[in-house]
Amino acid sequence: MLAFKKLRTVEDIFFSLQEKPFKLIKISQFKSNFKVSADSFRIAVxxxxELKNFLYGKKARSKSISYISFVKQxxxxxSARKAVSNLLNxxxxxxxxxxxxxxxxxxxxWGFWSKDDxxxxxxxTPHSVRARDYRNGERKASLRPTIAAAMAVLSNPNERDRVIDPMCGSGTLLIERGLLSSYASLQGYDIDPEAVKLAATNISNANLRDANVKSCDSTTLHLETESADILLCNLPFGKVYGNKETNTDLYIRCLQEWGRxxxxxxxxxxxxxxTKCFMIAHKHINNYWQITDTFRFKVMGIYANCFVLHKT
Incomplete structure (x- = not known):
């Protein structure tokens, strides 16, 4: 049970109301399919x-208790989404x-509506699980900590890892890697001095050792050749930072320098x-990098690909 508190790749944990999903083929038929007695629902709540109090401590009791229902789809x-949330209420x-x-x-x-289920x-889980206590502030397009943690897991962490993030932003990727397991060093770089200041504050809040951030262009890193084991990076999507017209050139220069x-x-x-610009860039620099795996994430409502690359 206490292992739940150490999970870093999930934002929320739910106590399931039923073993099998309810069927939602037609919203008009949902009421007949949605058979939950008041007693069984009361017991589940x-x-x-009890489980939340056990895991995260009991809070002072409110004078009155309130509830709210949400539906993700x-x-x-x-309008069917609202109808389902009303039935839950x-x-x-x-x-x-x-x-x-x-x-x-x-x-x-919470109701999670997937296809007909x-x-x-x-x-x-309390809000602090998804928010992270170390975050002093954020920038636009900051990476969600859970996605950063998942990316850190994909790096196959090792206590001898020298980890770099050449576009570290507020430092979330470095911090999640540092909190995941032991490492040799964490180095972050960003061309924006304000981002570097924010990352330094967040890293300090996380109490990580051997972790430093500097202002530097990601395409000309002041690092020795083959001086890093792991590179983690949330590349510009071309939405808030970067743009579709220049991303290909930027990605090529980055992959070239990072391969060094x-x-x-x-x-x-x-x-x-x-993805289009990235694949063009990778084809241009495929003498350095081999794509060994690809994972699809939804980031702030936008589908993105997480590429696992092996330096050849």
Whole structure:
């Protein structure tokens, strides 16, 4: 149970309302399929509260208890989404008539609508799990800590790793790698001095040793050849930073320079939504890098690819 508190690649944990998903072939048929008694729902809510208190400590009891229901969907279902969230709220009305519905609520009920299936659960994780206590501030297009943690996992962490992030922004990738497991060093670079200041503050808040950040152009790093084992980077998508017209040239120059800096046999974990420009750049510099795996993430509503590259 306590292992839940150490999970870094998840934003939320839910207490499931049922073993199998409810069927949502037609919204008009959902009421007949959505058979949950007030007693069973009441038991599920109380168990979720007990589990949350056990994992994260019991908070002072509020004078009144509130709830709210949300529905996430894989595709837009229009007004049907609101209809489903209203049905979830009605469960609270029936089971807990003295509680009130408001946003934010003390208790959150979430429905996850995927194709014709609806998975329902009560959120047991506090906001701090997704927000991270070390984050003093953020920049536009900052990477979500959970995605940064997943990228760090993909690097196959080793205690001898010399890790660099040549576009470190607020430092999230470096910090999540540092908090994941032991390492030799963490080095961050960013062309924006304000980003460097923010990253330094966040790294200090995370209490990481042997971690430094400097202002530097990612295409001309002041590092010795083959001086890094792992390179992590959230590349410009061409949305907030960079643009589609210049990304190809930027990616080519980056892959060239990073191929010099990362040792043979080392790894690069790179995230971008501009897959077309990245593949053109990789084809141009394929003498340095071999793509060994690709993972698809959704980042701030935009689908992006995470490339795992091996330095040849």
């Amino acid at each position: 109380f168990r979720s509260i 894989d595709v837009d279902h229009g 009605n469960l609270f009305v029936t089971a807990f008539p003295n509680w009130r519905c408001q946003d934010p609520g003390n208790i959150e009920c 609806l998975f329902v659960g009560i959120r047991i 800096v990362v040792k043979t046999g080392g790894r690069a974990i790179l995230l971008t939504s501009d």
